[in-house]
Amino acid sequence: MKKHHVSTTINGDEVDFLCETSETLLDVLRDHLHLTGAKEGCGTGDCGACSVTLDGVLVCSCLVLGVEAEGKEIETIEGMADGDELHPLQRKFVEHIALQCGICTPGLLISARSLLEKNPNPTEEEVRFGLAGNLCRCTGYQNIIEAVMDAAQEMRGA
Amino acid sequence: MGMKPSPFGTQIPYEEKELKVVGSNPEARPDAVDKVTGKARYAADINLPGQLTGKVLRSPHAHARIKSIDASEAEKLKGVKAVICRDDLPDMPVMHAAAGEIMVNFRDVTRTIMAREKALFDGHPVAAVAATSESIAKAALKLIKVEYEVLPHVIDVVDAMKPDAPLLHEDQITKGVEPTPEKPSNIAAQMVSKLGDIEEGFEQADLVVEREFNTKAAHQGYIEPHASLAIYTEGGNAEVWTSTQGHFLIRAQIAEILKMDVSRVKVTPAELGGGFGGKNMIYLEPLAIVLSKKSGRPVKMVMTRDEVFRASGPTSGTNIIIKIGITKGGKITAAQAILNYQSGCFPGSSLPLCTPTAFTRYDIANVLVIGNDVTCNRPKVTAYRSPGAPMIAFGVETVMDEIAEELNIDRLEIRLMNAAKEGTQTHFGPKLGPIGFIETLEAAKAHNHMKEKLGPNQGRGIATGFWNTLGMETSATLNVNQDGTASLIYGTVDVAGGMRTAYSQIVAEELGIPFKKVRAIQSDTSSLGFNFTTAGSRGTAAGGMAAVKASRDAITRMCEVAARIWEVELDQVVWEDGHARPASSNVGEFEPLSLAEIAMKAGFYGGTIAGHAEINVTGGGPGFGTHLVDVEVDRETGAVKLLRYTIIQDAGKAVFPEYVKAQFHGAAVQGIGLALNEEYIYDENGVMANPGFLDYRMPVASDIPVIDTQIVEVPNPNHPYGIRGVGEVPIIPPLAAISNAIYDAVGIRMRDHPMSPPKVLAALDEAAPATAAE
Numbered sequence: 001m002k003k004h005h006v007s008t009t010i011n012g013d014e015v016d017f018l019c020e021t022s023e024t025l026l027d028v029l030r031d032h033l034h035l036t037g038a039k040e041g042c043g044t045g046d047c048g049a050c051s052v053t054l055d056g057v058l059v060c061s062c063l064v065l066g067v068e069a070e071g072k073e074i075e076t077i078e079g080m081a082d083g084d085e086l087h088p089l090q091r092k093f094v095e096h097i098a099l100q101c102g103i104c105t106p107g108l109l110i111s112a113r114s115l116l117e118k119n120p121n122p123t124e125e126e127v128r129f130g131l132a133g134n135l136c137r138c139t140g141y142q143n144i145i146e147a148v149m150d151a152a153q154e155m156r157g158a
Numbered sequence: 159m160g161m162k163p164s165p166f167g168t169q170i171p172y173e174e175k176e177l178k179v180v181g182s183n184p185e186a187r188p189d190a191v192d193k194v195t196g197k198a199r200y201a202a203d204i205n206l207p208g209q210l211t212g213k214v215l216r217s218p219h220a221h222a223r224i225k226s227i228d229a230s231e232a233e234k235l236k237g238v239k240a241v242i243c244r245d246d247l248p249d250m251p252v253m254h255a256a257a258g259e260i261m262v263n264f265r266d267v268t269r270t271i272m273a274r275e276k277a278l279f280d281g282h283p284v285a286a287v288a289a290t291s292e293s294i295a296k297a298a299l300k301l302i303k304v305e306y307e308v309l310p311h312v313i314d315v316v317d318a319m320k321p322d323a324p325l326l327h328e329d330q331i332t333k334g335v336e337p338t339p340e341k342p343s344n345i346a347a348q349m350v351s352k353l354g355d356i357e358e359g360f361e362q363a364d365l366v367v368e369r370e371f372n373t374k375a376a377h378q379g380y381i382e383p384h385a386s387l388a389i390y391t392e393g394g395n396a397e398v399w400t401s402t403q404g405h406f407l408i409r410a411q412i413a414e415i416l417k418m419d420v421s422r423v424k425v426t427p428a429e430l431g432g433g434f435g436g437k438n439m440i441y442l443e444p445l446a447i448v449l450s451k452k453s454g455r456p457v458k459m460v461m462t463r464d465e466v467f468r469a470s471g472p473t474s475g476t477n478i479i480i481k482i483g484i485t486k487g488g489k490i491t492a493a494q495a496i497l498n499y500q501s502g503c504f505p506g507s508s509l510p511l512c513t514p515t516a517f518t519r520y521d522i523a524n525v526l527v528i529g530n531d532v533t534c535n536r537p538k539v540t541a542y543r544s545p546g547a548p549m550i551a552f553g554v555e556t557v558m559d560e561i562a563e564e565l566n567i568d569r570l571e572i573r574l575m576n577a578a579k580e581g582t583q584t585h586f587g588p589k590l591g592p593i594g595f596i597e598t599l600e601a602a603k604a605h606n607h608m609k610e611k612l613g614p615n616q617g618r619g620i621a622t623g624f625w626n627t628l629g630m631e632t633s634a635t636l637n638v639n640q641d642g643t644a645s646l647i648y649g650t651v652d653v654a655g656g657m658r659t660a661y662s663q664i665v666a667e668e669l670g671i672p673f674k675k676v677r678a679i680q681s682d683t684s685s686l687g688f689n690f691t692t693a694g695s696r697g698t699a700a701g702g703m704a705a706v707k708a709s710r711d712a713i714t715r716m717c718e719v720a721a722r723i724w725e726v727e728l729d730q731v732v733w734e735d736g737h738a739r740p741a742s743s744n745v746g747e748f749e750p751l752s753l754a755e756i757a758m759k760a761g762f763y764g765g766t767i768a769g770h771a772e773i774n775v776t777g778g779g780p781g782f783g784t785h786l787v788d789v790e791v792d793r794e795t796g797a798v799k800l801l802r803y804t805i806i807q808d809a810g811k812a813v814f815p816e817y818v819k820a821q822f823h824g825a826a827v828q829g830i831g832l833a834l835n836e837e838y839i840y841d842e843n844g845v846m847a848n849p850g851f852l853d854y855r856m857p858v859a860s861d862i863p864v865i866d867t868q869i870v871e872v873p874n875p876n877h878p879y880g881i882r883g884v885g886e887v888p889i890i891p892p893l894a895a896i897s898n899a900i901y902d903a904v905g906i907r908m909r910d911h912p913m914s915p916p917k918v919l920a921a922l923d924e925a926a927p928a929t930a931a932e
Contacts, residue, residue, distance in 0.1 A: 020293060027292075036203035037196020039431070041381040042463040046851035049381055077196035090194040094186060097820045100654035102193030103200060103382040103431030125860075132858040135851060137379045137432050138654055140823030141859040 008069045010035070011079025019066035026050045026061040028069070029076060037077035037106045041135065048134035051107035052076045058114040060133075077106035080113070089113055089151045096147035100138030108134045112148045120156055124149060167629060167776025169876040170703060179667040180879055183816045188662065188677065189429070189655040201385035201401040201428035202460045209387065210239055210288040212442070212449050212459035213295040215302050216469060217277030217284050220311035220535040220844025221324065224273055224304060227285060232301040237294035239453035241302070243285040244274045246448050248417050255414075257407055257438050257691070264414050266504035270538050271415070271441060277306065278326055278503035279535050280845045281468025288449040288457045311535040311844040315500045316477050318344040318534040326503060326533045346505030349529040351513050353585040359492025359524025363483025366492075367560050371553040373893075373911035374837035375475035375500060378542045379828070379856050382431020383466045388446035389456040396447045397424045403433040403651050404691020409683045411440040416447060426682040427651045434828070435541030436471045438691045467849035472838060473542035474499040474507045480553035488567050488575045492524040493517045495550060499531060502538040507531045511694075512546030514586035515890070517554065519595060519624045519782065520576040525585035535844050541693060544625045544886035548829055548893050552911065555621040555894030559901065569620050569898075574599050578624075578782075594808025594872030595622070595782035601868055602784045607804040616790045616801065617903025623785070623890025627778030627874075627883035628694025633687035634704035636665060636712045638767035642754025644669060646678040646708065649689030650701040656821065657697045660813040661705045664879065668709035670736030671753055678705075687772045695883020698813060699778055699874075704771035706878045712769025716756045719763045724748050779874025779882035783807035785826065785891035789899040796919030798834055798900060804866040810874040810882030819867040822888045826865065829892030831857040837912050 003018040010033070019028050024043075029035045029052070038061055041047035045060040052061045053075040054068075080087045089112050092098070099105040108131060115122065115130040122130060127148050128141070136144065192198040229241040253264040268274075273282045285302050289295035310324035317323055323344055332339050333347040360366055386400040396418065402408045405425040413420045430437065442459040449457040461470070476499050483492040495516045501507035509529035516527045562572040577599060582590045602608065602620065612618060635647040646665050652658040658678040666673045681689075690696070717731040720738030724731070730745040731738050737750035760767045788801040805822040812818040835855040839847040848854045873880025897908045906921045 020291075022293060030203075034205070035196075036199075039200070039382065040202070040460075041383070042851050044463065044850055044852065047381055047463075081195055086191070086194065090191075093194050094190040097187070097816050099190065099193050100656070100820060100824060101380075101382070101430055101432045102189065102198050102655065103380075105193050106196045109194060124864075128859040128862070132860040135381055135856055135858065137381050137434070137828065137856065138824045139820060140825075140827030140865060141857075141862050142823045142865050143820055145859060 004067050006067055006070050009073045011076060021067065023066045024062050025064040025066050025069055028066040029061060035076050035078050039103050039106060041103065048111060049104050049107040051110040051134065053110065053114060058111060077110060080109060088154050089148065092147040092151040096143045096150065098139065098143040098147035104134060104136045108136065108144060116152050116155060120152060122152060163629060163776040164774040166774060168703065168773035169777035170706060170878040172873045172875045172877055172880045177667060179663045179673050180813050181811065181815065183814060184659060184663060184673050187655050187659045189658060198429045200382055200431050201387065201399055204387050204399045204428060205458065206387060206389060206456040209456040209458050210290060210453055211292045211295045212286055212288045212446055212457045213299055214283045214445065214465065215285040215299045216465065217273060217280065217282040219277055219306055219308050220280050221309040222277045222306035223275065223309060224277055224284065225307055226305045228303040229285060232287060232298040235294065235298050235301060237290040238287055238298045239290065239455060240288040240449045241285060241298065242445065242448050242452060244272055247272050247415065247444065250415065257411065261506055267411060268415050270504060271444060279537050281465065281537060283469065286445045286449060288453050312344065313534055313536065313840045313844050315475055315498050315532050315534060318532050319498060319530065326535065330533065344533045345530050346501060346533055347531045349509055349513060351527040351585050352525060353583065354524035356492055356494055356524050356526040360483040362485065362491040364486045365561060365564055366481065366483040367557050368479065368481035369553065369557055369909060371478045371480065371909045373476045373549045373552065375472040375536065376832050376836040376838065377467055377471040377854065378434035378436035380432025380434060380436060383461040383463060384441050384470060385460040386442040386446045387456060387458040388443060388450050390447050390451040395422050398443050398447065399426045399428050400443055401430055401437055402427050403430065403437045403653055403693065405651065405683050406649065406688045407438060407691045408440055408443055412444050412447065415440065415444045424682060424684050427680060430651060430653050433653050434543045435545060435693060438693060439540055441470055463851065464849045467854060468846050469537050471540055471542065472537065474501065474539045474546060475838065476500065476549045478549060478553045480557045482557050482561060484561050484565065486565065488565060488572055490520055490522050490576045493522045494526045497527065497529040497550065499529060499546060500534050500536060500539060501531045502536045503533060504538050505531055505533060507539055508541060508545030512550055514584065514626065515547040515624050516550050518584050519578055519622050521578050521582045527585065543825060543828060543889045547625060548832060548890045551621060551623055551890045552893040552897060555891065556897050556907065556909065559898045570599060570603050573622060590780060592872055592875060593780055593782055594870045597870045597872060598782055598784040598806045598808055601806045601870060602786055605786065605804055607786045607802060607866060610788065610802060612788065615793060615903050616788060617899045617901065619787045619895040619897065619899025619902060621785055621891035621894035621898060623783045623887045624780060625695060625883065625886040625890065626780050627699050628696040629700050629775030629778045630690035630696060631688050632700045632704040632771065632773055632775050633689050634701065634708045634771045635686060636708035636769040638712055638716065638753065638757045640757050642752065642757055643675045644671065646676065646705055647681045647686055648678055648701055649681045649686040650697055651692045652680060653692050653697065656814060656817040657701055659817065660698045661701055663813055664702050664705045665709050668706055669713065669753060695781065695886045696778065699877060699881045699883050700775040702813065702879065702881055703775050703877060704773060707771035707773060708769040711771065712767055715767045715769065716753065719756050719760050720751050722763045723751065723759065777876025779810050779877060781808055781882045781884060781887045783887045783891060785895045787895045787899050789896060789903055791900055791904045791918065793904065793922060796915035796922060798896065798913055798918060800830065800863045802863055805888055806868040806870060807884065807887055808870040808872050808882060809884045810877065811871055811880035812869050813879065813881065815869060818869060818884050821885050822867045823865050825885060825888035826892055827857050827862055829889040830862065830896065833893045833896040833913055835912050835914050
């Protein structure tokens with residue numbers, strides 16, 4: 001099968017890859033580039049575990065084709081911390097026990113960051129609806145909501 | 159539960175003492191940073207050089223005889239390296255073993271992972287391929303020709319029990335019935351649990367209420383699909399990385415199914431992306447090994463979500479009839495349950511596990527529980543968090559409310575009046591030891607949730623739950639390192655980070671060193687003795703006991719080293735605050751030796767320090783909980799909105815309290831999802847109609863209200879830290895609590911699950927004339 005050559009920027013690095021027409025951005029990230037932080041929970045855009053941003057827009061990478069990434073800037077969970085320094089959301093997730101098994105955590109963090117970029121001062125209800133595209137089966141969401149509210153407060157203060 | 163405790167089991171009595179680490183929240187959980195940075199390695203994240211992609215061909219029919227399989231075209235496709243089907247797996251005789259909380263029969267297990275004579279459910283594996291890419295593997299599946307003879311199927315449990323129902327197994331004679339039936343049926347077995355004289359009990363009653371309930375099958379819903387990577391080497395060894403709750407069980411199942419020596423199979427459990435009971439069984443592992451053997455290359459297999467729904471999990475759908483008799487004064491005299499449970503395509507539902515939970519929350523002299531294990535054309539059911547218990551509680555706790563209303567007794571009071579306590583005779587055998595059930599009911603009564611005002615179409619529900627704690631084989635090794643740190647190697651899979659944290663807390667407490675100096679590391683199957691799977695809420699309780707035993711063993715070794723250095727007897731040395739000290743001033747003047755000093759000198763004074771535990775833990779403490787929920791019912795749409803939720807549970811001792819609360823949240827929300835929306839839907843052909851998260855509707859953040867939690871601590875007397883299992887109890891009450899709240903809000907009794915908008919609306923419409931007449 002003939003492959004396409006795609007040039008992108010991922011977490012600030014220039015990255016080239018080859019992919020089949022039918023391969024998703026998630027396939028490319030995980031299988032070709034070994035960026036396995038984004039997870040495949042459903043492959044149909046229902047669980048949000050594969051969330052990344054594409055030119056700053058939150059997407060399910062399982063619903064984007066690899067070839068669509070041409071010339072785009074992609075941000076994944078691997079680029080969220082600044083070296084050893086965790087992003088406030090990551091730190092608050094740890095502090096609030098907002099994760100158990102952790103499989104949904106990368107997607108939730110990417111979604112939460114996008115949510116706070118659009119709305120730095122959300123109500124609890126806005127956070128609940130803002131993260132309704134990310135399934136978590138372990139936590140019952142409560143600690144996630146608390147972590148995001150706490151991170152939002154800290155980020156507003158900073 | 160369900161499995162008999164070993165008479166040679168280990169119990170370590172509870173000892174009340176001042177605690178420094180256990181019972182307080184550690185600063186950071188050891189797994190958390192890797193998980194928030196995307197670095198934690200789950201099974202699907204692991205790759206080997208030269209690996210192939212494996213895919214499974216699945217039956218599109220609910221029930222069909224497999225007349226022939228022709229893979230010749232698929233084998234010819236460029237990039238295809240191996241194709242396997244039933245002929246590549248050895249047949250197995252009838253042979254029973256425990257797999258997690260459910261007993262399995264290897265004759266059936268091999269037929270579950272790959273159909274032999276018949277395909278028994280939509281999604282049943284029929285063949286598998288390994289190819290150089292996923293797209294080639296998928297193309298190869300389409301080239302495999304399977305000739306089916308489609309047979310009549312049966313999906314519903316009540317239908318499957320009818321005498322003229324299509325039979326899944328033509329030779330299946332119901333077990334546990336006297337006289338033995340002559341004709342085969344889908345009822346694989348009948349199980350009876352009884353206490354006292356049920357008929358006499360009902361005669362003593364002034365009021366008898368009997369109600370029928372139906373619940374649909376539901377999936378564990380872990381976000382991580384099953385994934386396995388396997389390599390079979392020319393030397394005849396297999397190595398597997400997989401998503402599992404119990405790598406030793408997976409190893410045992412692989413060895414049986416593939417007729418390999420156990421020593422030849424090494425299984426490494428990857429970080430687990432959720433299991434909830436659904437990851438105790440082999441699905442992909444043996445297929446990946448056989449494909450690797452045939453192709454000579456590593457093979458990685460990952461299920462799609464569609465495959466997870468159609469071919470793994472689910473819990474039983476049920477038909478349940480509950481009958482309770484009570485005196486005018488509010489004393490329950492008799493209770494009966496008939497439990498008809500789907501087992502899926504082979505026998506083995508969760509009945510042996512959940513039957514003991516039926517009435518154990520209450521002190522009832524006369525009890526009869528009859529369970530029917532019923533085969534039907536669905537995937538083989540597996541355990542799902544307190545397997546089978548939420549459905550019985552749905553029935554029992556709803557009937558309790560009906561009785562309370564009829565007798566004009568407060569709903570909490572009627573439960574308190576009949577509550578089980580220390581000394582209560584259970585209907586499954588033992589008398590209860592010290593338990594905290596009444597404490598949870600009293601806490602509910604005193605909770606400010608009970609004072610919250612309710613508006614129109616709003617109602618409050620109460621329900622309770624009980625689950626036992628499993629013990630079983632548990633091994634651990636504690637290595638005391640030369641720099642004064644300690645590494646605990648544990649083998650009961652840490653399903654979500656809490657267990658390794660709790661183990662580290664326990665080791666730190668025992669050794670008297672800081673939490674940060676301890677690291678708990680999960681073993682593969684080659685680095686420890688056998689460990690039972692993480693099931694039955696045993697993780698922290700049983701693994702924690704092994705951690706205690708290994709720590710105390712290492713302390714003895716360290717005291718021996720100190721005795722040699724000081725040239726005194728072992729019994730003249732004691733361990734206190736992380737130091738070996740002379741037992742008394744008579745022993746001599748010696749500076750205490752720290753753990754680090756001893757570890758450094760141990761090599762010369764007898765050898766490296768390690769402590770071991772290879773035990774079978776018994777005496778797990780039963781756990782009880784009480785839930786409160788407020789709902790608002792939308793009369794226009796039938797939607798049920800949760801307004802407030804409170805969980806109160808006896809944890810025995812919460813080692814890591816904030817994490818225990820997090821477990822309460824998670825389990826209750828699974829129960830809420832089960833109550834409100836989750837169900838397997840099949841079309842008229844027996845094909846699953848909703849095998850995806852869009853149509854199988856699990857709770858999202860906006861569905862859930864704020865949840866209050868309250869931990870009650872009545873120590874388990876058979877555990878050194880008083881620990882009871884906590885993970886399963888809180889999924890039990892929500893179904894009933896929500897049903898009771900709906901009644902309180904709008905006066906309709908929901909006895910069919912799920913309580914989704916169409917069903918609630920239909921019930922409202924049905925009740926409308928009556929409501930209008932009031």
